[in-house]
Amino acid sequence: MNYPAPVPPMLRDIWESVARQPGRSGLMVLSVAMAWAILGVMSAARRGFELYVAELVAELGAHGAVLNMRTDSPVDRAFVRALMEAAPFASWSAIGMAAGIRLADAPDVKVGYADTAWVPMHRWVLREGRMFDEADIQMGGRVAVVSEAAAARYGWHAGTRVRTTDGQSLHILGVVGSDRPTPAELAEWHPSRAWVLLPAPTVALSSERTVDLVWLQCASPVQLRRAMELADRIRGSNPAAERAHWITADSAVAVARVWQRRVLRASAALAVAALWLGAVALGSLLLHDIRTRVPEIGLRRALGATPSDIAKLFSYEAMTLAIPASALGLWTAAMIVSRVRTWADLPWQLEFQDIGSLLVLAALFSFAVAWGPARMAARLPPAEALRND
Amino acid sequence: MVAVTGPSGSGKTTLLHLVALLDRPDQGEIFLNGRATRELDENVASRLRAEMVGMVFQRYHLLGHRTVLENVLFGFRYLPVPRSEAIERSLAALEQVGLASLADRPARLLSGGEMQRVALARGLAKQPCLLIADEPTGNLDAICAQQVMGILESVRAQGVAVLLATHNPAWAGRCDAVVQLGHGQPGAA
Numbered sequence: 001m002n003y004p005a006p007v008p009p010m011l012r013d014i015w016e017s018v019a020r021q022p023g024r025s026g027l028m029v030l031s032v033a034m035a036w037a038i039l040g041v042m043s044a045a046r047r048g049f050e051l052y053v054a055e056l057v058a059e060l061g062a063h064g065a066v067l068n069m070r071t072d073s074p075v076d077r078a079f080v081r082a083l084m085e086a087a088p089f090a091s092w093s094a095i096g097m098a099a100g101i102r103l104a105d106a107p108d109v110k111v112g113y114a115d116t117a118w119v120p121m122h123r124w125v126l127r128e129g130r131m132f133d134e135a136d137i138q139m140g141g142r143v144a145v146v147s148e149a150a151a152a153r154y155g156w157h158a159g160t161r162v163r164t165t166d167g168q169s170l171h172i173l174g175v176v177g178s179d180r181p182t183p184a185e186l187a188e189w190h191p192s193r194a195w196v197l198l199p200a201p202t203v204a205l206s207s208e209r210t211v212d213l214v215w216l217q218c219a220s221p222v223q224l225r226r227a228m229e230l231a232d233r234i235r236g237s238n239p240a241a242e243r244a245h246w247i248t249a250d251s252a253v254a255v256a257r258v259w260q261r262r263v264l265r266a267s268a269a270l271a272v273a274a275l276w277l278g279a280v281a282l283g284s285l286l287l288h289d290i291r292t293r294v295p296e297i298g299l300r301r302a303l304g305a306t307p308s309d310i311a312k313l314f315s316y317e318a319m320t321l322a323i324p325a326s327a328l329g330l331w332t333a334a335m336i337v338s339r340v341r342t343w344a345d346l347p348w349q350l351e352f353q354d355i356g357s358l359l360v361l362a363a364l365f366s367f368a369v370a371w372g373p374a375r376m377a378a379r380l381p382p383a384e385a386l387r388n389d
Numbered sequence: 390m391v392a393v394t395g396p397s398g399s400g401k402t403t404l405l406h407l408v409a410l411l412d413r414p415d416q417g418e419i420f421l422n423g424r425a426t427r428e429l430d431e432n433v434a435s436r437l438r439a440e441m442v443g444m445v446f447q448r449y450h451l452l453g454h455r456t457v458l459e460n461v462l463f464g465f466r467y468l469p470v471p472r473s474e475a476i477e478r479s480l481a482a483l484e485q486v487g488l489a490s491l492a493d494r495p496a497r498l499l500s501g502g503e504m505q506r507v508a509l510a511r512g513l514a515k516q517p518c519l520l521i522a523d524e525p526t527g528n529l530d531a532i533c534a535q536q537v538m539g540i541l542e543s544v545r546a547q548g549v550a551v552l553l554a555t556h557n558p559a560w561a562g563r564c565d566a567v568v569q570l571g572h573g574q575p576g577a578a
Contacts, residue, residue: 009466016454258528298448304409304439304467306432383406 013288014317017289024288028281032322039254039352039358040333042267048340048348049260054345056252059122060213063224066247067214067231080214082234087227089218093117096212098198102165103348108342109193112212116311119145119176121217128152129158129174144170147195148177157321162196251336279369282322286314286373295312298323298385309380315370322366323359330355390541392561393454395570399552404570405521408552409442410434422518435560439467443549446522449504452513453497457507460496463484464511473512482514483507486540502533509540526560538563 018025023053060066067083084092095118098111119131127148137145146156151172156162160172176197216231220222228246235244247255290297297310305313330350393401395521405414407419410426419426421437429437443464451460461479484505485491491499496507505525512520524540526534539562545551545565553564561567 219531295450302444304435306435383412
């Protein structure tokens, strides 16, 4: 004798209802999951943009700016040297991405070129070893400093040798970290960026490597304005630098805000569409379920179910379907956010409190959608329902 | 054991639904165990029905995908009875209708007679004061109908009131009283 499995009767009722119409249930789960995935990404993006702005402002400081040279600009290092000579009262530093270099055992680590001023200008500190100096640059040595995130991820230390994909060997001189106070989420994001910096002969040598960004730091806003004016004059006489443009804290915030609005508006529109689809799918699932279960509703009433028991049956059914579907959507959102962090290097973050709020929203959404059909089922006259076979 | 007879459309099922508190009378009063029920709140009526009334239908109203035992247990779905006790009483009811050996079988695989006996077991398992049977033999052959009537008579012997709607004069003749309906008007026979 196999006794029935001790499954709570309500769960049993709900499972049977779902199994009865897998196609509709699947469509409903898919659309609700999609809606909550979009809402989750929206929530992470909203937070992420705030952090991004905070990061930009912290990086640029009150009296800093960046000249974005664009990676395909053929501007050579002579232009940077000219900037330095034109405004010697300011601190200048340049960085470029090493598009042609990859590390053999660390494919996710970004490799860039920087000059010796880069690390102190960004207030990063040496955790171990030393920063490369002019002598390293002059020697053209295959040396590097690495971020503590990269060092922690791959077990590197000062003195470790790493290989590039073209078979060259790089000697790690030092490990660099940041002690700058940042919001908790930003602190978590910031060191997660793993990078290796190779010495770049910013002023001295070589026009092989283009400049991506030139950073400018001044002691006052007056100095900053003056340095930017001087730099613009040089740009005016250098057609190759025409496409370069300034990024200041204010302009970065304004651009970030524009993108924040665009992303949030687009995702809100998508979320509304997906929610509408989810609501229609869930509502039609329940209505179809009720239509096919009229005799069962009559039986339940004959066995002693109250109208509210019947309403609960369908409301719980909707919630039991919609909440896991939303959880699935939020899991998808977490995956998307994780990819955005890795690929786009943006500090998007799906917080637990956002997940909790969105799950509560899912419960309210399913309750609101189920209310009408559940009420209709509860109001069915039991005598008529029993005759409807 | 009271039989309700009458031609189709005379109101047999309606009368049974009124007694089971599934419907409300336009006029008059229904007393259940001495209690007037016309003004009862819907929730109170549902509780009374769950506790006091067992029902058997002509078309069984079983859940085909559930086993025989699960169908009988479903009778306790809205009663505050512990699960172990519900299983014990369900098995006893299945024993009473002679289907204990089929407890594991899905209800959809049963014959019509067996389905009706499962429905009877579901109605009896909760030990109601009143068993309402709406043409329980209407879809059955003579042998199965005989079995069902035998069970109803044994239920009567246990002190459970039985209200039976039937077209069959022979079954009505085996009851203690017969209410003959014609055009919705009762007349005792």
